[in-house]
Amino acid sequence: MDIAATRRADPYYRDPAGEIREAYWTEAPRGQVTRYQHSIPGDDDLSRARALPVTVVAGAAAGPTLLLIAGEHGNEYENIVALQETLAALDPSALKGRVVGVHCCSVDSYLNRTRVAQADGHNLARVYPGKADGTLSERVAYALQNDFLGQPAPHKPACLVALHTFGPGMMGATLSGYNIYPAAPDLTEAQRAASLATGLPLVWGHEFDPAHAAAAEMGDDASGRTALYAAYLAAIPAIYWETTWGGGGAEEYKRGLHRLMVHCQMLEGTNEPIAPRARIESVGAHGAGNMASHHKAPLPGLWRPEVAIWDQIIEGDLLGTLRDLYGDTRAEIRASRNGTLIGMPRMQYVVEGMPCGIVV
Ligand SMILES: [Zn+2]
Incomplete structure (x- = not known):
């Protein structure tokens, strides 16, 4: 338009x-x-x-x-x-x-x-x-x-x-x-x-x-x-x-x-x-430039990243996990596409819906 x-x-x-x-x-x-x-x-x-x-x-x-x-x-x-x-x-x-x-x-x-x-x-x-x-x-x-x-x-x-x-x-x-x-x-x-x-x-x-x-x-x-x-x-x-x-x-x-x-x-x-x-x-x-749309956390948890900014990502790669306080994995965040990782949360407790890895 x-x-x-x-x-x-x-x-x-x-x-x-x-x-x-x-x-x-x-x-x-x-x-x-x-x-x-x-x-x-x-x-x-x-x-x-x-x-x-x-x-x-x-x-x-x-x-x-x-x-x-x-x-x-x-x-x-x-x-x-x-x-x-x-x-x-x-x-x-x-x-x-x-x-x-x-x-x-x-x-x-x-x-x-x-x-x-x-x-x-x-x-x-x-x-x-x-x-x-x-x-x-x-x-x-x-x-x-x-x-x-x-x-x-x-x-x-x-x-x-x-x-x-x-x-x-x-x-x-x-x-x-x-x-x-x-x-x-x-x-x-x-x-x-x-x-x-x-x-x-x-x-x-x-x-x-x-x-x-x-x-x-x-x-x-x-x-x-x-x-x-x-x-x-x-x-x-x-x-x-x-x-x-x-x-x-x-x-x-x-x-x-x-x-x-x-x-x-x-x-x-x-x-x-x-x-x-x-x-x-x-x-x-x-x-879309709206970064919040990328790899949303399906549930709250302790975000444990497994990748670094600038990494080249292949679809299916493990970006990080969401853990409970015992250290057990509650969810894996896997890349939904190929690209460069340009942003992600710092290691922290994240809420449901938070973007866990911006891959473009
Ligand atoms: Zn801002």
Whole structure:
């Protein structure tokens, strides 16, 4: 489904023209660093307390706008730290265009050290394009969709990067991921090129069906209503990054962000070519980027992995077992397909339904 048809099909999509409430970032003076709190819709204390911390590094020279968002899941930190340090190191006099960083999108989940917002139980990364009069997370999504992604030229972002980690329970390959849109080949190619420019070890594209997202319930884990979908609605190329929580990925992210700015011709220089360790494109039925759909635990138990990240997996291979507290195996998790293991839980007690091995 192409972009125009997706906009028509999604009952929550609103034309941003006339809906943009405020956007201080578009007025940030050139050659300076501007910090401000971007309000979210809602005239109440909680909404005011959950405003978005934004830094704008506006280059002295004109150029594209790069939109970087961190903390959609507030219990992920390498992404937040890498964004902080990247913005602090940027010299506006050497920058062409503008880098707009939203330091933490789900302030509510950050303050509660959780993946989802405590105020509404929502995963922000599943509620785009949001609702102006919805729950807290839906209103945050609305602000990001309308006030940032929805800006018309010359403020329209040239690229969005949604910075994540695998979260405290998982480990995985540091990656730049992107959606493959069969109906939008130019957008797909821009996302592929941006991912390859990052120098991150895994570049992973996965087919995405916008029609599914447009018809899905807001907030449903399999909805596909991610920030990448929000960018699709705005016709903006978008990629997302993942790394192992507590695994040192902030440095890879900082290097990757610098390379992306060179790629977007916002900084002088050329990127030394770095071939990814693996470059994977998943299309068809297994294409979905929703990692939670992989090898779900059939019952709760102590997860004992038998494989390592980056292992080449053959269908039927034992990925790990689920044990009881005596050490007896209650379930074996065997690979349902061939591929590369890019993520799995750390050794821990897992609940039923937790993904035990992402093989792509
Ligand atoms: Zn995340």
